[in-house]
Amino acid sequence: MSDNLPEVPEQPIARTGMFGTSGTGDTSGYGGLVVRRPAPVSSPRPYGSYFDEIVDGLDHEGVERVVVDRGELTLHVAREHLVEVMQKLRDDPALRFELSLGVSGVHYPHETGSELRAVYHLCSITHNRRVRVECATPDTDRHIPSTVSVYPTHNWHERETYDFFGIVFDGHPGLTRIEMPDDWEGHPQRKDYPLGGIPVEYRGAEIPAPDQRRSYA
Amino acid sequence: MTQEATEGKVYDVAGQDWDKLTEAVAESSEERLVINMGPQHPSTHGVLRLVLTLDGETVTEARTVIGYLHTGIEKNLEYRTWTQGVTFVTRMDYLSPIFNEATYCLGVERLLGIEDRIPDRAQAIRVLTMELTRISSHLMAICTYGMELGATTPFLYGLREREMVLDIMEYITGLRMNMAYIRPGGVSVDLPAGAVDKIGELLKVMPERIKDMRKILDANPVYTRRTKDIAYLDLTGCMALGITGPVLKAAGLPWDLRKSQPYCGYETYDFEIATQTSCDVYGRYQVRVSEMEESLKLIEQALDRLTGPLKNQPVMIEDKKIGWPAQLALGPDGLGNSPAHIAHIMSSSMEALIHHFKLVTEGFRVPAGQAYVPVESPRGELGAHVVSDGGTRPFRVHFRDPSFTNLQAVPAMCEGGYIADVISAVASLDPVMGGVDR
Numbered sequence: 001m002s003d004n005l006p007e008v009p010e011q012p013i014a015r016t017g018m019f020g021t022s023g024t025g026d027t028s029g030y031g032g033l034v035v036r037r038p039a040p041v042s043s044p045r046p047y048g049s050y051f052d053e054i055v056d057g058l059d060h061e062g063v064e065r066v067v068v069d070r071g072e073l074t075l076h077v078a079r080e081h082l083v084e085v086m087q088k089l090r091d092d093p094a095l096r097f098e099l100s101l102g103v104s105g106v107h108y109p110h111e112t113g114s115e116l117r118a119v120y121h122l123c124s125i126t127h128n129r130r131v132r133v134e135c136a137t138p139d140t141d142r143h144i145p146s147t148v149s150v151y152p153t154h155n156w157h158e159r160e161t162y163d164f165f166g167i168v169f170d171g172h173p174g175l176t177r178i179e180m181p182d183d184w185e186g187h188p189q190r191k192d193y194p195l196g197g198i199p200v201e202y203r204g205a206e207i208p209a210p211d212q213r214r215s216y217a
Numbered sequence: 218m219t220q221e222a223t224e225g226k227v228y229d230v231a232g233q234d235w236d237k238l239t240e241a242v243a244e245s246s247e248e249r250l251v252i253n254m255g256p257q258h259p260s261t262h263g264v265l266r267l268v269l270t271l272d273g274e275t276v277t278e279a280r281t282v283i284g285y286l287h288t289g290i291e292k293n294l295e296y297r298t299w300t301q302g303v304t305f306v307t308r309m310d311y312l313s314p315i316f317n318e319a320t321y322c323l324g325v326e327r328l329l330g331i332e333d334r335i336p337d338r339a340q341a342i343r344v345l346t347m348e349l350t351r352i353s354s355h356l357m358a359i360c361t362y363g364m365e366l367g368a369t370t371p372f373l374y375g376l377r378e379r380e381m382v383l384d385i386m387e388y389i390t391g392l393r394m395n396m397a398y399i400r401p402g403g404v405s406v407d408l409p410a411g412a413v414d415k416i417g418e419l420l421k422v423m424p425e426r427i428k429d430m431r432k433i434l435d436a437n438p439v440y441t442r443r444t445k446d447i448a449y450l451d452l453t454g455c456m457a458l459g460i461t462g463p464v465l466k467a468a469g470l471p472w473d474l475r476k477s478q479p480y481c482g483y484e485t486y487d488f489e490i491a492t493q494t495s496c497d498v499y500g501r502y503q504v505r506v507s508e509m510e511e512s513l514k515l516i517e518q519a520l521d522r523l524t525g526p527l528k529n530q531p532v533m534i535e536d537k538k539i540g541w542p543a544q545l546a547l548g549p550d551g552l553g554n555s556p557a558h559i560a561h562i563m564s565s566s567m568e569a570l571i572h573h574f575k576l577v578t579e580g581f582r583v584p585a586g587q588a589y590v591p592v593e594s595p596r597g598e599l600g601a602h603v604v605s606d607g608g609t610r611p612f613r614v615h616f617r618d619p620s621f622t623n624l625q626a627v628p629a630m631c632e633g634g635y636i637a638d639v640i641s642a643v644a645s646l647d648p649v650m651g652g653v654d655r
Contacts, residue, residue, distance in 0.1 A: 069586050070327050098456050101591070102622060104602040104615035119602060121589050121617065125470070128477050132589065153459030156625050179287040179654060188292055189613075195289075195296050 164189035263650035298580030310652030324603035448642035462597025467500035
């Protein structure tokens with residue numbers, strides 16, 4: 001057994017097959033992968049590096065979990081405190097994360113109650129530090145407060161995350177789709193959205209999905 | 218409410234009788250004009266659409282519309298192995314493909330926990346190819362700049378020089394662009410014989426060529442009047458809008474990830490960060506030219522290492538569970554598995570064949586977790602947020618592309634200025650729509 005192979009956790013198998021797709025979802029010919037999920041963990045103190053200073057300096061009730069993994073600090077923040085935490089991260093002289101690198105979304109369909117995540121990467125030029133802020137929302141209530149008021153650069157990034165995951169950023173100045181057409185149905189980066197298999201409309205003419213086209217056999 | 222009640226009388230220009238339209242417009246007192254610039258416009262760097270509200274020649278409102286080149290690369294990645302992902306990400310920002318590969322591979326390597334075990338030779342080759350690409354990318358930025366402002370000579374010069382870089386990339390990787398050269402664990406293939414000489418030639422010729430470019434543009438009265446004090450964006454604006462790269466450096470902040478948060482061994486190289494304090498289009502141009510000159514220094518240092526202490530060292534991680542099983546070699550039908558490797562797996566070792574097959578079709582497993590390792594691309598901070606669930610495919614990869622973020626600065630730079638300056642403003646951001654839309 002090589003050191004490179006990850007440990008197989010003892011939890012039951014979460015699901016089988018490709019990521020929620022069926023039929024033509026697998027484009028590579030290799031299917032049937034079994035994916036086991038790791039348990040959500042919180043790192044023990046001390047976190048090492050400059051991470052303790054950040055967590056102590058922030059000291060906010062909104063921080064639910066602190067994860068230090070592979071030399072990167074992740075703060076899991078409750079959505080009702082997100083704007084306050086971001087504001088403090090930006091303005092506190094000891095923290096001073098003045099540069100945000102935007103929002104990235106992730107969809108964990110098996111983590112009931114916190115399926116959708118908005119992930120913010122912040123950078124402090126003053127202290128030359130980085131931190132990742134993660135904010136979860138259940139799939140049944142896809143709302144996260146907008147942080148455009150703190151970081152104006154989030155304007156397009158939140159639109160992108162809304163477009164791809166369907167997370168509604170409350171308070172955003174104009175939350176519309178940005179990459180997909182305005183009348184597109186569904187949010188393509190979600191795990192329940194298939195790769196391909198979508199009929200395409202072009203100037204009123206409908207081109208059927210690949211699996212519904214005429215067979216040339 | 219009707220549109221007429223909210224916005225006043227609206228005249229659409231959509232192929233109707235022109236005389237009737239001009240008559241109708243002449244009667245109205247309104248002079249507000251809304252025009253669509255793009256998505257098919259030679260000066261918008263690809264399929265970028267600008268919706269400009271004009272009052273005479275002054276832009277009162279500039280809105281940017283993107284999404285015309287969205288290809289779903291991030292979604293596709295989730296259906297391929299980690300190694301195949303390189304082939305996808307390299308197609309995002311197509312003017313600086315090596316940087317996309319680098320940030321993606323650095324992220325995967327951090328997830329695998331093999332950052333310390335990447336061979337030094339592979340890191341030096343990464344630096345070499347990244348800096349070569351930085352030169353070709355900046356050349357493209359500057360030469361299209363010139364062309365969009367009406368000067369064709371810089372364009373011809375720029376493309377000629379860029380071709381030299383692309384020829385070298387083709388010689389090393391087999392492809393001019395979208396080369397999928399950097400792989401998790403190292404690079405796909407070592408420098409071929411003769412590559413060092415070719416790069417040496419470039420190092421001899423390029424400084425003179427950059428000087429020529431400077432001679433044409435630096436003090437050119439037409440060029441300076443179109444670029445100086447145009448599209449002003451200061452440090453506060455850059456920070457708020459998340460702008461990085463030459464635009465930030467032209468606002469006076471020497472923030473460069475190669476210095477501040479080094480990767481691939483940049484901390485061991487000797488180079489300077491180019492900055493300007495003018496916050497305008499001309500300053501960004503100056504930063505780009507200086508960066509090219511610094512890149513030449515870096516290439517020279519990397520080349521010295523590759524021919525000196527790092528000669529004949531491996532370019533892929535020794536770990537057989539991650540490193541590609543075959544070293545590529547040039548055969549009669551192009552680049553492929555080396556004949557020695559084929560002989561080994563086909564006629565002497567069954568286990569090697571199984572190993573090759575499993576690693577190539579199924580790929581390696583990456584421990585669950587997430588990583589973000591940004592690099593300094595020619596346009597600013599480029600980072601891949603890489604998430605794994607423990608499987609052989611990415612669970613999610615999101616690219617923080619600097620072009621995407623920097624385009625948000627268009628209204629701040631253009632509103633209140635002339636419509637002609639919109640062209641220089643957009644050109645100075647150097648957006649690549651492949652990276653913006655992904």
